[in-house]
Amino acid sequence: MHRSTFRVRYGDTDRMGVVYYGTYADYFTVGRTEWMRDKEVPYREAFEERGLLLPVRRMSCRYLLPLHFDDALTVETWIADLRPTRLVFCYRVLAPTGALAAEGDTEHAFWDEEKQAPVNLAKHRPELWALLQAAADVFGADKRD
Amino acid sequence: MHRSTFRVRYGDTDRMGVVYYGTYADYFTVGRTEWMRDKEVPYREAFEERGLLLPVRRMSCRYLLPLHFDDALTVETWIADLRPTRLVFCYRVLAPTGALAAEGDTEHAFWDEEKQAPVNLAKHRPELWALLQAAADVFGADKRD
């Protein structure tokens, strides 16, 4: 699991005075980008520069407590499911008090940019697959395809 | 059900060349805002100006086909569940070809801005509750609390 802490920007809020519900997608993106950097599989170098993308197939979010401008929020990110054809990241967004503000997940395909098609990572990029498997702290998750 | 058609803006896209996954939250918001206007319960006048908000409690989205800059997309919006303490909007986002690009839903509470607390709409705003019930084309949904 990886923890990333940063502050709510002014433009993240809406006229309700709190963080806009769509902004959490950005927080999730920061969370998984930092998870990947922390695990030494940085998205840009390990994926994009090798022609691999991780498009989002599904996302969900539950909103429990509002966040406000300038709050130092924390995103906890981990991999909940890792298979040769897909990857699920889970996120918990914590308010400055440590209370759970939101939680959610995103499911990603492995996408070959040149072929414009999904790929089986274990077959086509065994070295990346091995790196991700080593990096994923998947508790109780099924890694088989 | 309400249909709203508009074009993908340049800033809606990301470096993958397609609409960023977080942007769909904006499309859903346009969808339900236009649904409400169409049903003569406009959000600003019928809710905000009476001190009522509809904060999002949960959202989910499934992504099926990418959308591109300048695509004329259509958002289909309807109410899938309406109860005195919550409301669920469903959305289908269609590509210019009519193919399903994404689908999802958002669940909302009824929130009293002054009290800063959720309210039972049927009890506290029976006239709005009646309007929403008349407006909601809920097929097969359970309207009881």
Added chain:
Amino acid sequence: MHRSTFRVRYGDTDRMGVVYYGTYADYFTVGRTEWMRDKEVPYREAFEERGLLLPVRRMSCRYLLPLHFDDALTVETWIADLRPTRLVFCYRVLAPTGALAAEGDTEHAFWDEEKQAPVNLAKHRPELWALLQAAADVFGADKRD
């Protein structure tokens, strides 16, 4: 000059209760995209699909009146300066009352995506240059390079 009318989205606002100052960049983008479509030099087909981009070199905006959620704003867009190596769009954003809410401009280069270099449009794409010249309703502007 082209007029484009659309509504303020919820996510366009910030916690001050009005449209966030950065959102006007999106409104300008809609304005020039619609100007180009209206003049039959649509950005995607006339520029992008021919390997030409119009990156922004400079932008400015003056904010006069706030805009609110659901306001039907109007963006007036015109070309204030057109030269073989650059293009200036001007914008006026009008509140629903017709009062001036904001005004600004953006300066663009003509950029060859393959060469990754600016180009002289009159020399390298004389047909597009002619189309743009015909389309630009440049009053009192200097079209020479």
Added chain:
Amino acid sequence: MHRSTFRVRYGDTDRMGVVYYGTYADYFTVGRTEWMRDKEVPYREAFEERGLLLPVRRMSCRYLLPLHFDDALTVETWIADLRPTRLVFCYRVLAPTGALAAEGDTEHAFWDEEKQAPVNLAKHRPELWALLQAAADVFGADKRD
């Protein structure tokens, strides 16, 4: 002058593959928020919670080099002009190499939230005016009104 370093988020980019021109408004906002925190006049506590806002009256930006996803950019922020009725922040956005990627400024009014009117800070909030004057490292700028 204050330096703030953070990374380009995925959603900050557009289909040109680089940071969208409207995103720089967000970077400027981070820059001045961090400047204020650093100078011990944090926006939320020193302004908002005392009923004072700093709405943007004018902004401009020049774009020199593109920024890419995951780049660690630096925003340099300083006050270029401070008067009892307005404030000008200047920004320089540096690429990871240290090269200048963009520069710009924002002009702000002092706005009384209750009165919904601009105020003369020196007269109405002399203590905040004194704090800002002490904090502003205004080189060669005219502080008189």
